[in-house]
Amino acid sequence: MAQDRLDAVKLDGTGPIYDQIRRSIRDLILGGTWPPGTSVPPEHALMEQLGASRMTVHRALVQLAREGLITRRRRSGTVVASPPTTHAMLDILSIPAEVERLGQRYAYEVLARHDGRPSPELALRFGLKRGEKIAHLVTLHRADDRPHVLEERVIHLATVPAAAAEDFARTPPGDWLLQHSLWSQAEHAISAIPAEPDDAALLDIAAGEACLLIERRTWNQAAPVTAVRLLYPGNRHRFVGRFGPYGAV
Amino acid sequence: MAQDRLDAVKLDGTGPIYDQIRRSIRDLILGGTWPPGTSVPPEHALMEQLGASRMTVHRALVQLAREGLITRRRRSGTVVASPPTTHAMLDILSIPAEVERLGQRYAYEVLARHDGRPSPELALRFGLKRGEKIAHLVTLHRADDRPHVLEERVIHLATVPAAAAEDFARTPPGDWLLQHSLWSQAEHAISAIPAEPDDAALLDIAAGEACLLIERRTWNQAAPVTAVRLLYPGNRHRFVGRFGPYGAV
DNA sequence: AGCCCTTAATTGCATAGGCAATTGGACGCT
DNA sequence: AGCGTCCAATTGCCTATGCAATTAAGGGCT
Structure with a gap:
């Protein structure tokens, strides 16, 4: 099953590699394939699977973490976050x-x-x-x-x-x-x-x-x-x- | 004056280096020292000034760009952005x-x-x-x-x-x-x-x-x-x- | 069993170096 | 002057590597 998750992450060849990784994982989360609590493969596994360097994988994951889709802890690994409290963003124009x-x-x-x-x-x-x-x-x-x-x-x-x-x-x-x-x-x-x-x-x-x-x-x-x-x-x-x-x- | 801008960026020793750089530049912008349109020193200048690697400087600048405080273009360099249209973020709790x-x-x-x-x-x-x-x-x-x-x-x-x-x-x-x-x-x-x-x-x-x-x-x-x-x-x-x-x- | 200590998995941060893409500006030609 | 061409500055992206910090889990001792 960990292998399934690994295989699910794919590159689509469009745009920077880190962004392909980011979008791939984001879609797995938003599409419900990886519900909250699912553990995301560790960096080195993704790195081997995708043939990318660890820094590139890292960059994708850091960005997803900043967006709130995943939470990361040393040693424990990376898991899909629960949907956050909803924000309503209103444009206050002049x-x-x-x-x-x-x-x-x-x-x-x-x-x-x-x-x-x-x-x-x-x-x-x-x-x-x-x-x-x-x-x-x-x-x-x-x-x-x-x-x-x-x-x-x-x-x-x-x-x-x-x-x-x-x-x-x-x-x-x-x-x-x-x-x-x-x-x-x-x-x-x-x-x-x-x-x-x-x-x-x-x-x-x-x-x-x-x-x-x-x-x-x-x-x-x-x-x-x-x-x-x-x-x-x-x-x-x-x-x-x-x-x-x-x-x- | 370019040298002045360079000297103004300082490390404060607390937290990761990329974040020290990010905060230093952010404060220069928010404090009004660097008004919109000011050009930010190029990465290699900051890198030498601060004794950090280019990737570290880059990371700080990329984050500032994602936050909307600066805009970056190849060859043209990095400039302080104009304040964006205001967003009002409301928490819609359950x-x-x-x-x-x-x-x-x-x-x-x-x-x-x-x-x-x-x-x-x-x-x-x-x-x-x-x-x-x-x-x-x-x-x-x-x-x-x-x-x-x-x-x-x-x-x-x-x-x-x-x-x-x-x-x-x-x-x-x-x-x-x-x-x-x-x-x-x-x-x-x-x-x-x-x-x-x-x-x-x-x-x-x-x-x-x-x-x-x-x-x-x-x-x-x-x-x-x-x-x-x-x-x-x-x-x-x-x-x-x-x-x-x-x-x- | 309970407790402490060690180990190792995992992420976080940083360095060094290199190639690619973009493009402002200099330069040369008409 | 105007136009096109080339150069170089600057950012964007990637690789490879190493050390640090955190901490789950296992092992050993009582």
């Missing part, structure tokens, strides 16, 4: 890109801006420290003149000082930040809430209507960069993602 | 795991089940073919006895015949499918909708209240496996994901 992909005309306006230290209410809502200097912006994005999303954003001026001198007249803050700052960590939260009367008026919907709320906070190293609340009219927008079980499609 | 992570007691019940060919209305809602055999389930999941999520699911019996003989009395359909079927592709859509009266009654909320709707369809190779609509009371649940800009954190 809002202009999002609107244009829908084939609609994009426009936006800055409704309000206030720089300085946050009010207690604001500090609470965005998890800010009392004393820090921030820019606080409210922006409405439109698609074909209809309100598309209401954006409320805080920019940490200590991390992005250039934002203080930018009026965001031409570039919406999200896009501007992508070009003028770096981030290494982000946190997203998605929830559904009824629209507050004020927000509903701006979005041109009825108060209490279901809205999709995306909250994102971004850091570079440990320094906070920005925090944003994006409020979408729920019936007008949905986020779609397509992907495979192991990260890469 | 529902029992989700509830237990909140520290609440999990329970569920199958409210309805019907096997056979889909009604026109159902076929439309889940994108089914008229003639195909399916199992149709409605399940309510509870956390500490309060309704947590309402699940409506279709299982394609042609792809998962074993589901016909399973009553899902002990294991909810989502978890059962994870163990008894494979999937290679999934599509998620997230939106916010007001609760229909029937659904609201089951979820113990007011009709029209904002709910988070997750629709997921799953395939193995080209064969459809299952489709599910998960309706969460919006104010009781949010999906959170934390991640870096380049896929892996």
